[in-house]
Amino acid sequence: MGRNAVAKTQVRMTVNGKEVESLVEPRTLLIHHLREALSLTGSHIGCDTTHCGACTVDLDGKSVKSCTMFAVQADGAHITTIEGMANPDGSLHALQEGFRMMHGLQCGFCTPGMIMRAHRLLQENPRPTEDEIRFGIAGNLCRCTGYQNIVKAIQYAAAKLRGETFAEAAE
Amino acid sequence: MIPAPFSYYRPKTVAEAATLLAQHGDDGRVLAGGQSLIPMMKLRLALPQHLIDLGGIAELKGIQKNGNALVIGATTTQHELQQSRVATDAAPILLEASLLIADPQVRYVGTLGGNVANGDPGNDMPAVMMCLDASYRLRSTGGSRTVKARDFYQGSYVTALAPGEIVAAIEMPVPPAGHGYAYEKLKRKIGDYATAAAGVVLTLSRGKVAACAIALSNLADTAVLAKDAAAAVIGTALEKPALDAAVRAARAIMSPASDTRGSTEYRTYAGGVMVERALRRAFARARG
Numbered sequence: 001m002g003r004n005a006v007a008k009t010q011v012r013m014t015v016n017g018k019e020v021e022s023l024v025e026p027r028t029l030l031i032h033h034l035r036e037a038l039s040l041t042g043s044h045i046g047c048d049t050t051h052c053g054a055c056t057v058d059l060d061g062k063s064v065k066s067c068t069m070f071a072v073q074a075d076g077a078h079i080t081t082i083e084g085m086a087n088p089d090g091s092l093h094a095l096q097e098g099f100r101m102m103h104g105l106q107c108g109f110c111t112p113g114m115i116m117r118a119h120r121l122l123q124e125n126p127r128p129t130e131d132e133i134r135f136g137i138a139g140n141l142c143r144c145t146g147y148q149n150i151v152k153a154i155q156y157a158a159a160k161l162r163g164e165t166f167a168e169a170a171e
Numbered sequence: 172m173i174p175a176p177f178s179y180y181r182p183k184t185v186a187e188a189a190t191l192l193a194q195h196g197d198d199g200r201v202l203a204g205g206q207s208l209i210p211m212m213k214l215r216l217a218l219p220q221h222l223i224d225l226g227g228i229a230e231l232k233g234i235q236k237n238g239n240a241l242v243i244g245a246t247t248t249q250h251e252l253q254q255s256r257v258a259t260d261a262a263p264i265l266l267e268a269s270l271l272i273a274d275p276q277v278r279y280v281g282t283l284g285g286n287v288a289n290g291d292p293g294n295d296m297p298a299v300m301m302c303l304d305a306s307y308r309l310r311s312t313g314g315s316r317t318v319k320a321r322d323f324y325q326g327s328y329v330t331a332l333a334p335g336e337i338v339a340a341i342e343m344p345v346p347p348a349g350h351g352y353a354y355e356k357l358k359r360k361i362g363d364y365a366t367a368a369a370g371v372v373l374t375l376s377r378g379k380v381a382a383c384a385i386a387l388s389n390l391a392d393t394a395v396l397a398k399d400a401a402a403a404v405i406g407t408a409l410e411k412p413a414l415d416a417a418v419r420a421a422r423a424i425m426s427p428a429s430d431t432r433g434s435t436e437y438r439t440y441a442g443g444v445m446v447e448r449a450l451r452r453a454f455a456r457a458r459g
Binding site for chain 1: 172173174175176177178179181202205206209210212213222224226250273274275276277279280361362
């Protein structure tokens with residue numbers, strides 16, 4: 001078989017609670033599969049070099065950079081993207097609400113990745129310190145906010161998910 | 172950026188993976204976490220025609236302590252390593268160093284085996300494995316053999332791994348209770364490779380250094396064991412002359428490239444500072 005005639009592979013994954021089955025070329029990156037085959041364009045391609053984290057999705061309980069994984073590697077995986085974050089009644093997830101209330105975004109390009117990363121961080125550590133939040137989102141770059149309000153947005157969501165109120169104002 | 176086309180295989184056993192690798196020779200490559208290999212493939216600096224994914228092989232996962240030996244499966248991720256009390260209680264330098272690698276997302280996926288097998292002098296775990304006197308268990312269709320980390324690295328991206336061989340596990344003697352350790356890494360920003368880094372594992376006897384291993388990351392073509400530097404502190408309580416002698420001996424074997432992380436002179440200077448800090452911190456920890 002020539003280099004350009006590689007057989008496609010069957011992959012099955014559960015994305016935002018929905019099982020999807022597709023034929024993919026092995027070289028198809030997970031981010032391209034999500035955006036182009038599944039039309040889930042919320043996950044963004046920022047740097048395309050594993051630095052910026054805009055493509056971060058939740059995969060089997062891990063935050064992963066979907067530009068640095070092949071779709072075939074995600075066969076059988078459970079994936080959540082930003083499109084799967086809102087509450088079942090359509091209201092905003094605590095993190096989405098936090099980014100809105102604390103002005104955790106300006107251009108918004110990094111926001112889906114930030115929220116997906118923060119989601120896993122709060123699953124693992126529901127009461128993170130500010131330092132733990134900053135260390136936890138070290139794989140996500142924001143070129144607008146200077147991070148202050150992103151950290152506050154995550155603190156807001158952490159408090160809300162614990163049934164508490166975050167008293168600080170956005171900067 | 173889209174990699175060149177390749178055929179994809181997801182074997183269930185190491186034997187099957189080794190057979191595939193033997194079949195495809197130079198055109199085949201194993202994929203572990205992919206956090207180094209996939210970026211290289213996207214840049215088309217790596218062009219494997221046959222990609223053998225180790226991700227489905229259960230026998231390559233897991234961490235066990237068998238008596239005085241700690242055995243870590245090659246596809247154990249950095250995140251799994253950090254979460255393993257068995258590993259981090261036995262050799263806490265693993266946790267300290269692992270947390271300094273890349274960023275959270277990369278650590279969820281990137282593996283210990285990939286970090287040590289890749290041969291990139293910028294990887295942090297090779298020096299840590301030299302400090303711990305770890306060995307790598309290599310498997311191929313011809314059987315298996317074990318190579319010490321201290322003998323594994325031959326040049327930038329050149330290792331003792333023969334064609335057809337796969338790193339299956341990393342094994343190390345558990346350092347004695349009460350040992351001191353430290354991994355010091357200077358980097359431009361979080362997630363970066365080291366501008367200069369040094370690891371130390373030592374033990375004390377009556378307040379003096381009884382045994383010591385020092386290794387350096389990203390300060391030469393490979394991670395290197397700084398034998399003379401370690402010898403300089405044996406029998407001392409890290410008084411200034413001993414510390415100075417260790418730093419001098421370590422700098423003598425550094426040959427970092429001048430690059431975006433700094434000039435050769437700067438990185439060599441910083442490397443000495445990392446050695447000094449790691450020694451001091453390891454000593455303080457051992458003293459308790």
